[in-house]
Amino acid sequence: MNEIVLAGIVLALLIVLLVARSATLRRPTEADLEDLEDLEELEDDELLEEDLDTELAELEAELELEEEVEEALEEAEAEAPPAPVEAPPSRWARGLAKTRGALGNTLKALKLRDKMDADAWEEIEEALIRADVGMDATERVLEALRDAKTSPEELQDALRRELVDILEVGDTTLNTRPGEVAVWLVTGVNGVGKTTSIAKLGRRLKDDGFSVVLAAGDTFRAAAIEQLGTWATRLGVHMVKHAPGADPGAVVFDAIEHAKAKKIDVVIVDTAGRLQTKTNLMEELKKVHRIADREAGGVSEVLLVLDATVGQNGLSQAKAFQEAVGATGVILTKLDGTAKGGIVIAIQEQLGIPVKAVGVGEGIEDLENFDPEAFVTAMLE
Numbered sequence: 045m046n047e048i049v050l051a052g053i054v055l056a057l058l059i060v061l062l063v064a065r066s067a068t069l070r071r072p073t074e075a076d077l078e079d080l081e082d083l084e085e086l087e088d089d090e091l092l093e094e095d096l097d098t099e100l101a102e103l104e105a106e107l108e109l110e111e112e113v114e115e116a117l118e119e120a121e122a123e124a125p126p127a128p129v130e131a132p133p134s135r136w137a138r139g140l141a142k143t144r145g146a147l148g149n150t151l152k153a154l155k156l157r158d159k160m161d162a163d164a165w166e167e168i169e170e171a172l173i174r175a176d177v178g179m180d181a182t183e184r185v186l187e188a189l190r191d192a193k194t195s196p197e198e199l200q201d202a203l204r205r206e207l208v209d210i211l212e213v214g215d216t217t218l219n220t221r222p223g224e225v226a227v228w229l230v231t232g233v234n235g236v237g238k239t240t241s242i243a244k245l246g247r248r249l250k251d252d253g254f255s256v257v258l259a260a261g262d263t264f265r266a267a268a269i270e271q272l273g274t275w276a277t278r279l280g281v282h283m284v285k286h287a288p289g290a291d292p293g294a295v296v297f298d299a300i301e302h303a304k305a306k307k308i309d310v311v312i313v314d315t316a317g318r319l320q321t322k323t324n325l326m327e328e329l330k331k332v333h334r335i336a337d338r339e340a341g342g343v344s345e346v347l348l349v350l351d352a353t354v355g356q357n358g359l360s361q362a363k364a365f366q367e368a369v370g371a372t373g374v375i376l377t378k379l380d381g382t383a384k385g386g387i388v389i390a391i392q393e394q395l396g397i398p399v400k401a402v403g404v405g406e407g408i409e410d411l412e413n414f415d416p417e418a419f420v421t422a423m424l425e
């Protein structure tokens with residue numbers, strides 16, 4: 045009996061267990077399904093969020109990398125030397141553009157020939173004379189080239205060497221006197237560019253650390269004194285002047301006294317390019333020179349200003365000045381406006397006066413110290 049009761053209890057327990065299990069495995073209700081969907085959505089959202097997070101992290105890393113690259117590039121740029129820019133043509137090249145046009149083209153055409161025959165020599169001779177190199181210098185140079193049996197190929201280089209040889213004999217230094225007043229007399233006929241050149245020289249001296257005073261020695265015209273005065277103001281230097289018509293010698297005397305008192309290095313004297321017909325220009329210049337010589341203990345430079353556009357006629361002017369007051373050097377102006385730059389060679393060759401500086405424009409910076417090598421190269425190439 046007991047066994048039957050026990051079996052009944054076990055059976056009842058089994059039934060209870062089965063019922064309980066079936067209760068847990070019941071079919072999901074709609075609410076359950078919704079819950080499940082919510083759960084899935086939540087999981088999806090979480091997954092999406094995770095994806096977004098990694099994407100964001102990747103983007104941030106990329107951005108950081110880009111910033112680093114940019115920074116590195118900027119640093120490299122700052123350290124690297126500036127990109128090479130094509131050098132602008134030198135002042136020589138610009139100043140001699142017209143001369144080069146005439147001579148350079150002839151040389152280029154001759155280079156294509158097989159040999160230098162009589163025609164070829166004649167062509168180069170004409171071109172040199174057209175460029176105002178002058179008969180004497182042209183003959184001398186061509187004789188040397190002919191003797192050396194120069195070929196069309198070698199012509200340009202050989203010509204350059206010959207011309208530089210002529211020009212290199214002159215001393216192109218503009219002399220100052222350490223501890224003493226140096227006087228520079230600037231002479232030349234009217235309109236050649238004396239006053240403008242004085243301004244350019246003043247500027248050059250100031251840039252080089254010298255003190256300067258200008259002397260308005262062209263007392264013939266009131267406008268000349270004013271013009272020099274305008275430059276003096278622009279340069280920030282003192283100008284010594286007297287009334288128009290006054291004795292230029294007295295102006296120079298005062299300017300030298302002023303320079304001595306103020307310990308000024310250089311007095312640059314403007315002079316007249318023409319005078320009343322009764323007064324002799326050369327006599328006047330001699331007088332100014334004498335006074336300067338006496339008061340300053342020597343004239344450091346007598347600079348003859350020649351206008352390159354005047355060409356060979358300038359040479360006869362130069363001779364007259366040379367005889368009156370001597371000339372330690374020539375300032376050749378307006379080289380920018382002429383195809384006759386060869387005049388530099390004629391001046392050196394015929395007068396034995398070195399060209400010390402060259403004007404290549406109207407601006408205050410447009411003055412070049414004369415450099416034979418640069419000059420001849422710019423003239424031929």
Ligand SMILES: Nc1nc2c(ncn2[C@@H]2O[C@H](COP(=O)(O)OP(=O)(O)OP(=O)(O)O)[C@@H](O)[C@H]2O)c(=O)[nH]1
Nearest residue numbers: 234235236237238239240317377378403404405406
């Ligand atoms: N293109 C060019 N013009 C120049 C140069 N030098 C001077 N000039 C010009 O030439 C003209 C005459 O110059 P000035 O300096 O007044 O000449 P100046 O010899 O003092 O003349 P006067 O006082 O009348 O005897 C001006 O218009 C200048 O600007 C130069 O190198 N190139």
Ligand SMILES: [Mg+2]
Nearest residue numbers: 238239262268
């Ligand atoms: Mg003048």
